[in-house]
Amino acid sequence: MKKILAVLAALMLLTVSFAAVAEGDQLDTIKARGTLIIATEGNWSPWTYHDENDVLTGFDIEIGTLIAEGLGVKADFQEVPWESILVGVETNVFDIACNGVGYTEERAEKFSFSTPYVYTEAVLVVRKDNEEIKTLEDLNGKKTSNSPNSTYALKAEEMGATVDYVDTLGETMMMVIDGRVDATINAKGSVDDYLREHPDAEIKMVQVFAGEPVCYPIRKGEDTETLLNAINGILENLRNDGTLAALSAKYFGEDLTQAQ
Numbered sequence: 001m002k003k004i005l006a007v008l009a010a011l012m013l014l015t016v017s018f019a020a021v022a023e024g025d026q027l028d029t030i031k032a033r034g035t036l037i038i039a040t041e042g043n044w045s046p047w048t049y050h051d052e053n054d055v056l057t058g059f060d061i062e063i064g065t066l067i068a069e070g071l072g073v074k075a076d077f078q079e080v081p082w083e084s085i086l087v088g089v090e091t092n093v094f095d096i097a098c099n100g101v102g103y104t105e106e107r108a109e110k111f112s113f114s115t116p117y118v119y120t121e122a123v124l125v126v127r128k129d130n131e132e133i134k135t136l137e138d139l140n141g142k143k144t145s146n147s148p149n150s151t152y153a154l155k156a157e158e159m160g161a162t163v164d165y166v167d168t169l170g171e172t173m174m175m176v177i178d179g180r181v182d183a184t185i186n187a188k189g190s191v192d193d194y195l196r197e198h199p200d201a202e203i204k205m206v207q208v209f210a211g212e213p214v215c216y217p218i219r220k221g222e223d224t225e226t227l228l229n230a231i232n233g234i235l236e237n238l239r240n241d242g243t244l245a246a247l248s249a250k251y252f253g254e255d256l257t258q259a260q
Helices: 002-020 026-033 059-071 082-090 151-158 169-177 188-197 222-240 243-252
Strands: 035-040 074-079 111-113 118-127 143-146 162-165 183-187 203-214 217-219
Touching: 026 035, 026 059, 026 222, 035 059, 035 082, 059 074, 059 222, 059 243, 082 111, 082 217, 111 222, 118 169, 118 188, 143 151, 143 169, 151 162, 151 183, 169 183, 169 188, 169 203, 183 188, 188 203, 188 243, 217 222, 222 243
Parallel strands: 035 074, 143 162, 143 183
Antiparallel strands: 111 217, 118 183, 118 203
């Protein structure tokens, strides 16, 4: 029920946005508004999550805040389900998404992407007692779990798996642990973080492989070009002064800012 209500709320926002899309340059609109509206899930540690005090934090939250500051505005994070994030950016509900979004050629047809700010690895995860699945090729005919339309869900389907859709990494892992699905694909950094929090979890990583470069998507259009250039300039400064590497080490335990 909570998922349905969240999706309905996001769709209501989309309806409003169609009537309120601002004309003119998007960066000017953001500066006049005084806020950068950022879509994020808020439940995918260490990218975006709530700490022990229920404060929204994470790797993407810190960088998103720095991007807003670099633009001279405040960050306004909107927590929505994954399936609402990209459609919300495309329809101008959100200015940008800060949620570990991987670059793909298919997504690039609809969105303009910033320069990559991290390069991640992906992992194939199964129950500890599973000796049948060792590589992606073994997913053919199996069942996995992931967020709908995520690159990980699409990869599993490409390998012949049936995907059960869930909202959070925690739900995904419990489905593997309980045997409701055979495996899952996810970002290695997120799985590492989950295992630090749950060292006795009955899961194991059986294959590590390269993921997509991670970038910030914005709506494609001539009116967003100055915004994209500004974001790229901010990211370049954060890269040059060591901030990106320091934040990567803080949240992932290693520097993921360099191409593999």
